[in-house]
Amino acid sequence: MECPFTNDFPRADIHELLSPDLLHQLIKGTFKDHLVDWIGEFLSLRHGPVHSQVVMTEIDRRIAAAPPFTGLRRFPEGRGFKQWTGDDSKALMKVYLPAVDGLVPSEIVRTMRAFLEFCYIARRDVHTPESLDQLEEAVERFHDYREVFQEEGVRVEGFSLPRQHSIKHYYDAIWDFGAPNGLCSSITESKHIKAVKEPWRRSNRFQALGQMLTTNQRLDKLAASRVDFINRGMIEQPSKPKQACLPSTDDDGAIDDPRSPGYVKLSSRFKRQHHFNSAALTSHPDRPTFNRLLREFLRNQVNALNPSMFLTELPVFDEPIFIHYSAAATFYAPSDPSGIRGMRREHIRANPSWRGGAPRFDCVYVKPEVCHEDSPHPQFDVARVFMLFSFKFHGQQYECALVHWFKWTDYHPDEDTGMWIVDRGHAGDASRPVLSIIPIQRILRAAHLIPMFGQTNVPPDISATDSLDRFRLFYVNKYVDHHAFEILHSP
Template sequence: MSAGSHQRTHNPNRLSCPQCGYECRNSSGLTQHVHSAHTLYDEHRVQSSEPLNEDHQDNDLHAEDHENRPYTERAQGTNIRRVELHPVMNGHPCTPDGTPLPSPTTAPPLHAHTASTDWSPYNNRLEFETAEFLFKRTQMSQSKVNALLDLWAASLLKYNDKPPFADHNDLHKTIDATHLGGVPWQSFETSYTGSLPDGPVPSWMTAKYEIWYRDPRAVIENLLSSPDFNGEFDVAPYREYYGPGSGERQFTNVMSGDWAWKQANLLSKNKDLHGSMFVPVILGSDKTTVSVATGQNEYYPLYLSIGNIHNNVRRAHRDGLVVIGFLAIAKSERRHADSLLFRRFRRQLFHSSLASILASLRPGMTSPVVLRCPDGHFRRAIFGLGPYIADYPEQALAALIVQGWCFTCPQDRNHLDHPDLPMPARRAREHTEELIGALEADVLWHDYGIISDVIPFTSNFPRADIHELLAGDLLHQIIKGCFKDHLVTWVGEYLVPVHGEARGQELLDEIDRRIAAVPPFPGLRRFPQGRDFKQWTGDDSKALMKVYLPAIAGLVPDDMVRTIAAFLEFCYLVRRSTHTEKTLQQLEDTLQQFHEYREVFRETGVRPAGFSLPRQHSMQHYIQHIRNFGAPNGLCSSITEARHITTVKEPWRRSNRYDALGQVLKTNLRLDKLAAARVDFTARGMLRRSCLSDALIETEEDRNGVVPGPRVEASVTLARRVRIYPKSLEALGMHIGVPQLERLVSLFLYKQLNPEFPPPETHLLPSPSTGRSLRIFHSAIATFYAPSDLSGVGGMHRERIRATPHWRGSTQGRFDCAFINKDPDATGFTGMDVARVRCFFSFKHEQRAYPCALVEWFSVVGDTPDDTTGMWIVEPDFDISGHRIAQVVHVDMIVRGAHLIGVAGDRSLPFGLHYTHSLDAFNAFYMNKYADHHVHEIAF
């Protein structure tokens, strides 16, 4: 399948900035001049003038705020971003005693009154950073800490000095003395209180169950008072609009959804609460196993966050999600494990434990509590139970719903997605209570899926409806559930029965070879053996989703491919960080296509009974979840699973494995204290330089500062240069196999110097004087705004684009592909080309540096994506002599990396095809829009 005689002349139209002549790029549909970042905006806020309802027409508290209330408005061309804050529950600042300030623009009191030289309980910065390094960053064992400090002490004896700590006990004692951050752990015991049976008594009936927890109100106070969250925090529910005219509604963070607004409306009925700040309490629970080899050591952590913190902070794990409890796990002998009495006790243990742990929040749900916020202001806070993060079994437990039923709606478990049945209304707390009062337990169980013999924890708290609060779980419902457990399994179940055992296994092997031959890409997990691995993790499922569709195309019926394509579209759309009415409609359309195409699995006998599956059924509720709580990626169990590592698994590994929970709790408390100390020292400006810099220039005035400026949508910089290449363009061209390189550079230079004129004859082109200024690079770093992907708190993401002849020490090269901007006015992929980078280099001409890339072009096949896979197909460009068409471009034209996967069709890949040869082995390629979410937004 080597490249044939396909010939095409590629003449991309490059545009330049009229202000400075630099070439521009288009990233995700947003025109951006990278050198100057023309997209500037000012931030304001606007108070909502929309009346709430008849009950709120007479609200007059803080009426003057309608003029002074901040508003947000961003100008970008003809587009305006407009934010309407809730007019009553608006988080008006107050004094520490709760008296409203005359104006919300009044400067807040200073966050810290401690001197900027006070490192208490540490003596100096060296002590603090040593403690943080040993205990948090390296997690050094106690014996190794002692050995290191002994060596340190020995090296200082001749100076009559000593190390920061004497031993590990001294280190731990100092951390424990930190007065910030750490909320102490408490515990209570519970046990079965019912009647005991005659004869042998099951062990679970006499056991004592210990629940460890931290006061959730104190944890929330710490979260609210942390200046680390300033600028990433909402004080009021809001509605956000973007676009021309009145704008299109956007859903992002929890406070942008309808649920927070409705909660504020309910609270507004009490005039004593006007001007308060609503604080949604986000909970999450999930069992985790720390070691299978040592006897299934299970722990049951309970996490807490608040809806005021932005999703990107919670996803970046910047202490925005805190462990507040370890629930008890009831155990029983096998002969009693399935008894109705034990299962009831296990459920009641869960709900009673939650009710007890959260009890300190109940008074603050009806009467405001004055708390300090990240911006330094005090506000009257009113708590409310918010979204609950959990996987499906945990969701069923929290909602007291029978497994197999939907916890959001009462659709019959046997007909969850029946095409002739309308979607019923959402389950509601009041309706469930009425049913329990009117019907027998058996009827409730079998006809409604309701478990009626347990008191839910939400019954202890006002305005709490668990059916509404349970958020969609992308990781377990969509990624691991629908994709891994259903679709991938169904494809395998189709191939073997239809084609026979031998041929079916051959086709599965072919799928594995295609997956193994996928070219590398930053962040893409490789599958050397295909998808045939024993244990699947969430990361395995996410990685396989990126490459699975091209692997099955041509080997299974087209409608089967379209089914998975529609599912992937839904999955990638729903995981975006910002949703609009447009994306919600796209979700609706894509879900309809998925339901239509998946009938192929019924028709081929894979699913003869249909699709009454709770996880697939849950897809129908995601649009409402988004309207309620904003983007689902901020409320996904992947956040709690990632937190398991730092709060449970790593502390457990640091323990002596005996009665480890107490050690795990102590480790978590110390980690919290170190994190709080770092935030405090940073807020006081004590950690600006490195520790060594402070030691060298303690008395020197700090001349560094924050440089204000707009966010740059994307940038590309060349990495470290390589010194082993020729120093002339002619010799370099021969070295890399591109003898016309010198002419290509001359063409490039002419266009840079004369952007408005076509190039003249070859002999009139400028001759760059490179010499020592010629530098070669094996990679470049692309930095761009991609909040839907794993990124920093600011949403910025970085990737490396490689062009190296020796990849990982082998003789095989790696030459990545990239998106090249061609039309700043076009949106998405229509404004870009795809090219393969053969070399990064830079040179100087007339004292000006030109960072460049030598690229080989691909052209798009057709005007629309492929009908079956939904992916664009590209082909390599060749000149009339059969050589690849190449061009030198400025690195500013590179948007970011692109990922291509070969189009194999119904042909088999040759055995032994190595992934490093994949980009040379096919005549056509899918432009993989599932490489990550930013690429998907470009190519959607």
């Protein structure tokens, strides 16, 4: 079939000219327009229109109950909004799989898992033969599992869909042209606005092509003249507009720092009323063992720094401590929104009243004290931060976190969702209690946990702010961003 745009190109192949479009082919196309709608149709066929609406409402409740996470869009009403944008679809992809798990057959869950893994592998900024093999394997699993929609009567006509068909060509396109990373047609659309739409609006809309070309020529000449005048000193360099000082809670995302190993830094601010002696915390109802935990931490630190003066007794501590409500984690994540050197920053909160409302205590990945290469689990632990604080002891400055540990429930990820499961309610063991104090240098970055809902309905009084306290088992969400996927994905 001939294409009018390439008719005069003797060696043009239209299939090679169509580049991967992650946003429109995968996120808005295959995910939103196909899989999400197909699940709705499946529920209607399986349960009937009335009961299927009950199940859809339950899915919305689960989406609304997803705990907050830096940069993650909230869906307080679930997925029931009228106008979908690309950002809506991207955000829903991150929480949709745990929401439908247990409400639809495992084949549908595995279809969604295979598709999400394909999306995240394709989005990598660098590809290797191994990653492309994983990409191809994800495509095969997706094509195998999606047959359930044809068997259940949702897609009786099959899967002759251009946007899904494009998935087959990603493997060859990446070999030919490199990693698509964030490539989508919106990039050229933004240029189209400046070059076509805005000049069109300035024309009189009658035989506008010549007027539009003249407008673009004059704008280019004005821009070139401005650069020349600035270089000659005839006009001043325009100063960048001053931006209002934003609170640190909004300072997340891309940064232009040089590439470096990841690190965590406490916020520079602390509340003056929280400058008090730590002994006063021994009677705090939420932290009855804080004083002892702090002294045990100091004993371990002293013994690690000075093995010759090994302490068996807990040291006496009567210095003031300073409570911080957030910490900034900086790490290398080139496939996520990051600076030109690939660095990204996000904030970890441990705030008893987040934005004047409910408390917010984020979860984190913690680097183990001793790394076991043969461990079947990921090379870090998962914990929830209940306090960030700093203090001095014997002239040494310490920056620490009071954390509640989660425990891995199995030696491999869940077979349906591909996500690891952790348990909040374990009683601890002799090697590590449930609560402990760690230096913030052991924190890798924030983690996103989503309750493992199973087949039970979410109680109506549960919200995103308290779901971490109301459930016991959680998925460690590897789909919350690309960096999390990289460190949690098990090929």
